Amino acid sequence: SFIGLARILKSEHQQYSFNSLQKLEGVRKGQTVEGLVELKQYLKRFGYYPSDVNLMASDFDDLLESALKTHQNYFHLNVTGILDDSTIKQMMIPRCGMPHITPNNTKSKHTKFHMEASDAASANIVIAFYSGDHGDAHASSPEGGRLHFDADEKWSANPAMDQIDLESVAVHEIGHLLGLDHSSDSNAVMYSKIPPGTVKRDLAQDDIDGIHALYGN
Numbered sequence: 001s002f003i004g005l006a007r008i009l010k011s012e013h014q015q016y017s018f019n020s021l022q023k024l025e026g027v028r029k030g031q032t033v034e035g036l037v038e039l040k041q042y043l044k045r046f047g048y049y050p051s052d053v054n055l056m057a058s059d060f061d062d063l064l065e066s067a068l069k070t071h072q073n074y075f076h077l078n079v080t081g082i083l084d085d086s087t088i089k090q091m092m093i094p095r096c097g098m099p100h101i102t103p104n105n106t107k108s109k110h111t112k113f114h115m116e117a118s119d120a121a122s123a124n125i126v127i128a129f130y131s132g133d134h135g136d137a138h139a140s141s142p143e144g145g146r147l148h149f150d151a152d153e154k155w156s157a158n159p160a161m162d163q164i165d166l167e168s169v170a171v172h173e174i175g176h177l178l179g180l181d182h183s184s185d186s187n188a189v190m191y192s193k194i195p196p197g198t199v200k201r202d203l204a205q206d207d208i209d210g211i212h213a214l215y216g217n
Contacts, residue, residue: 021088028082029065032058039083042091043067046192047099074100074184094164095193096172097148100182125177147173154196161197168200180210 020035021042027033040055048067049055065081072079075090129151149155149169156163168189175190183190188206203211 021083021091024083025085025088026082027060029060029062031060033060034058036060036064040064040067043071045099046071046095047101070101076184076186090193093193093195094153096169096176096182098176098182098192100192145177147177149173159197159199164194164196165199165201168194168198171201171203175207175210178211179214180207183207183210 020038024033024035024039027036036058037055040049043049043064044051044053044055044067048070049063053063068083068087069079069081071077072081072087077086077090078084123145125145125147127147127149129149131151147170149166154163155166155169157166159165171189172194180190182192183204183206185191185204185206188204189200189202190207190210191200194200
């Protein structure tokens with residue numbers, strides 16, 4: 001069974017900053033520019049680089065161009081391989097902390113479950129709000145059972161234009177807990193980004209199809 005608990009803790013997770021990315025607008029293959037390492041780390045974190053690649057060089061190589069094109073294609077941007085304004089703006093939108101692309105999206109069906117409250121010691125799912133350098137909301141696979149929210153974010157059940165809808169993000173992260181990956185359909189709850197002030201709590205057909213694929217009808 002899946003059982004849960006909410007609690008508030010601090011974390012030492014690294015928070016990714018995008019201030020320097022705005023200074024990189026227009027960079028392209030063949031250039032060596034200070035700050036490209038952070039761009040590479042961003043793309044690697046969200047699944048656009050192999051996990052074993054060394055990203056410490058500040059050169060815009062073929063691998064970075066390929067990763068950037070894949071990112072642009074995923075978000076239906078103009079695929080240029082250049083860090084243009086529209087790509088930077090897409091990167092700046094609040095997003096789920098889980099990868100956009102996973103190495104293997106072939107999943108077996110999961111068993112049915114029920115939910116009940118429990119303490120942290122015996123819970124299969126632990127929901128936590130973390131303060132400090134924690135990054136964005138993210139959840140693990142069904143086997144991991146962790147759902148983390150950034151306690152420093154401006155959460156709301158009725159969000160203004162500078163707030164994030166807690167329920168929309170919770171529905172998205174619960175999707176990860178149930179085994180769903182990100183969707184490239186911007187209408188889907190499982191789309192990886194949600195702008196401030198946006199409410200997206202109702203499942204799209206892509207979300208429903210994904211759950212049916214995992215758990216049956």
